[in-house]
Amino acid sequence: MTPRKMKFWGWGYEDGLSPQVQNQVEAAMAKRFGVSEWKKTPPPVIDEISLKQPRINIPQSLKHLCTNDTHERLSHTYGKSYRDVVRAFRRDFMNAPDIVAFPGTENELINILDWCNDIHAAAIIYGGGTSVVGGVEPEIDDRYSGSVSIDLRNFNQVLEIDKVSRAARIQAGIRGPAIEKQLKEQDLTLRFFPQSFEFSTLGGWIATRAGGHFATLHTHIDDLVQSLRVITPKGVVETRRLPGSGAGPSPDRMFIGSEGTLGIITEAWVRLQDRPVYRTAASVRFPDFQSGVKAVRVLSQSGLYPSNCRLLDAGEAHDSGAGDGKTAVLMLGFESHDHLLDVWMIRALECCKEFGGVYGQDVIKTRKDSSASREGDVGTWRNAFIQAPYLRDVLVGLGIIVETFETAITWDRFEAFHTGVMEAAKKAVREISGHNGWVTCRITHVYPDGPAPYYIVKALGKPGSELEQWDEIKAAVSEAIISLGGTITHHHAVGRDHRPWYDKQRPDLFASALKSVKRTLDPCYILNPGVLID
Numbered sequence: 001m002t003p004r005k006m007k008f009w010g011w012g013y014e015d016g017l018s019p020q021v022q023n024q025v026e027a028a029m030a031k032r033f034g035v036s037e038w039k040k041t042p043p044p045v046i047d048e049i050s051l052k053q054p055r056i057n058i059p060q061s062l063k064h065l066c067t068n069d070t071h072e073r074l075s076h077t078y079g080k081s082y083r084d085v086v087r088a089f090r091r092d093f094m095n096a097p098d099i100v101a102f103p104g105t106e107n108e109l110i111n112i113l114d115w116c117n118d119i120h121a122a123a124i125i126y127g128g129g130t131s132v133v134g135g136v137e138p139e140i141d142d143r144y145s146g147s148v149s150i151d152l153r154n155f156n157q158v159l160e161i162d163k164v165s166r167a168a169r170i171q172a173g174i175r176g177p178a179i180e181k182q183l184k185e186q187d188l189t190l191r192f193f194p195q196s197f198e199f200s201t202l203g204g205w206i207a208t209r210a211g212g213h214f215a216t217l218h219t220h221i222d223d224l225v226q227s228l229r230v231i232t233p234k235g236v237v238e239t240r241r242l243p244g245s246g247a248g249p250s251p252d253r254m255f256i257g258s259e260g261t262l263g264i265i266t267e268a269w270v271r272l273q274d275r276p277v278y279r280t281a282a283s284v285r286f287p288d289f290q291s292g293v294k295a296v297r298v299l300s301q302s303g304l305y306p307s308n309c310r311l312l313d314a315g316e317a318h319d320s321g322a323g324d325g326k327t328a329v330l331m332l333g334f335e336s337h338d339h340l341l342d343v344w345m346i347r348a349l350e351c352c353k354e355f356g357g358v359y360g361q362d363v364i365k366t367r368k369d370s371s372a373s374r375e376g377d378v379g380t381w382r383n384a385f386i387q388a389p390y391l392r393d394v395l396v397g398l399g400i401i402v403e404t405f406e407t408a409i410t411w412d413r414f415e416a417f418h419t420g421v422m423e424a425a426k427k428a429v430r431e432i433s434g435h436n437g438w439v440t441c442r443i444t445h446v447y448p449d450g451p452a453p454y455y456i457v458k459a460l461g462k463p464g465s466e467l468e469q470w471d472e473i474k475a476a477v478s479e480a481i482i483s484l485g486g487t488i489t490h491h492h493a494v495g496r497d498h499r500p501w502y503d504k505q506r507p508d509l510f511a512s513a514l515k516s517v518k519r520t521l522d523p524c525y526i527l528n529p530g531v532l533i534d
């Protein structure tokens with residue numbers, strides 16, 4: 001069987017979406033935007049793209065690890081944000097790396113890093129390349145001789161499992177499905193499922209402080225990291241495996257979220273869980289979003305800790321097929337390897353009822369298989385969630401601006417914050433695109449002290465200016481988020497795209513301290529220039 005081909009210009013596999021579904025999407029969007037006939041841009045093919053000659057040559061000693069092959073250079077130019085896909089559709093690959101390297105051992109990695117240091121080439125660490133913030137794009141200036149994208153795909157093994165402490169030593173370049181496959185043999189799971197799970201890597205999750213699918217408790221990868229091994233241009237840092245420690249600032253925390261600027265994470269000990277046996281799921285409809293928000297706050301502070309507690313506003317519920325467009329919908333779920341969950345679900349539904357929540361036939365009693373989250377509204381939403389990145393690529397070809405942004409804020413400020421962000425987003429879409437467009441929201445994660453809202457923008461772009469229009473919209477909503485007290489990102493990371501607002505959010509003295517760390521670990525500033533710190 002021939003292996004499925006990955007797109008070099010967008011999300012996932014070339015055959016990831018059937019032509020029938022594509023046609024359905026085009027028809028639905030034509031109706032929504034009142035377009036009689038789409039003027040479609042076809043996805044790029046390699047022969048149409050002219051790449052500049054590599055600025056650096058691969059030394060003889062590294063020829064077996066490095067390539068300047070066109071397909072590899074194209075595939076390593078971008079992450080997977082809307083900005084990235086639009087530029088790929090424009091056949092614009094001006095920031096392609098000069099060289100792509102595929103080390104298989106730490107020694108090989110060190111040799112590549114030494115070479116980058118010697119010739120002052122930028123070294124961009126590439127995990128799964130699913131960054132949505134410009135994290136892997138080799139955008140460099142002429143202070144650098146060129147750029148090398150260092151792909152960690154060969155670091156793809158679960159190396160050791162400690163069943164007693166429920167932990168595993170895992171290499172950083174391994175993708176989500178391979179982690180779970182190897183842990184399943186021992187009836188264990190990392191239980192970390194970002195939407196990009198299929199193609200993103202453990203090292204990428206740690207480097208970006210990624211957020212998984214689960215709505216409460218261990219939402220970020222941070223909580224699952226027990227220790228790290230990191231290669232820096234100045235040497236190796238390996239931290240101690242501990243369940244907890246009060247010994248000064250945490251060295252792990254310094255590298256978690258460092259986005260390839262301080263070192264290359266090669267492996268991590270991570271905390272595992274037993275595989276869930278029991279599951280229950282329900283969807284609850286609320287007359288309006290704010291009623292749902294009140295219920296979600298009570299749930300987040302109830303100590304019930306649902307695994308799924310995702311509140312969709314009416315627009316988002318409608319778009320995913322999980323709602324009628326008039327009511328907000330809460331996706332609720334619990335899971336456990338240990339006990340039946342009906343008592344938890346019953347109590348959670350009581351909380352929802354207090355705020356006008358209505359649940360129906362699809363309330364599912366505890367089951368001992370995964371079907372609980374695959375049926376009814378919950379299942380419909382799950383399918384839409386998995387297909388969404390493929391659909392996004394189709395919409396880009398139609399000239400539709402389609403992108404997300406996400407943040408977090410404490411409960412006491414949420415209502416005013418959400419109103420302000422929605423107003424800013426709708427105003428920006430209206431003024432910049434000339435149409436009303438669609439701005440919808442869901443709450444993806446909830447903490448006892450506040451939610452993480454996630455917004456989706458869809459608008460008809462002006463042909464040829466979609467990217468510039470999105471950049472303006474993004475700037476407007478980012479200003480609103482920062483001025484209203486939120487974070488520029490809850491889990492998508494900073495990268496290059498969020499830098500202006502991250503620089504406003506972080507305290508100045510902290511920025512100086514971070515720069516000192518950078519100078520110590522990467523004195524020639526070869527690691528991922530432009531990301532996080534200059």
Ligand SMILES: Cc1cc2nc3c(=O)[nH]c(=O)nc-3n(C[C@H](O)[C@H](O)[C@H](O)COP(=O)(O)OP(=O)(O)OC[C@H]3O[C@@H](n4cnc5c(N)ncnc54)[C@H](O)[C@@H]3O)c2cc1C
Binds near residue numbers: 203207208
């Ligand atoms: C459709 C879609 C859905 C997504 N859903 C989620 C989601 O649910 N939750 C979420 O948090 N994010 C999500 N993302 C964003 C993205 O998947 C995450 O940021 C993810 O953690 C990136 O992992 P990666 O392996 O692809 O890293 P890459 O994109 O390859 O790299 C990301 C950054 O980390 C650095 N890096 C990568 N590996 C290492 C390493 N081993 N050592 C040091 N630095 C490294 C890179 O240099 C870069 O700066 C989504 C993205 C897409 C396109």
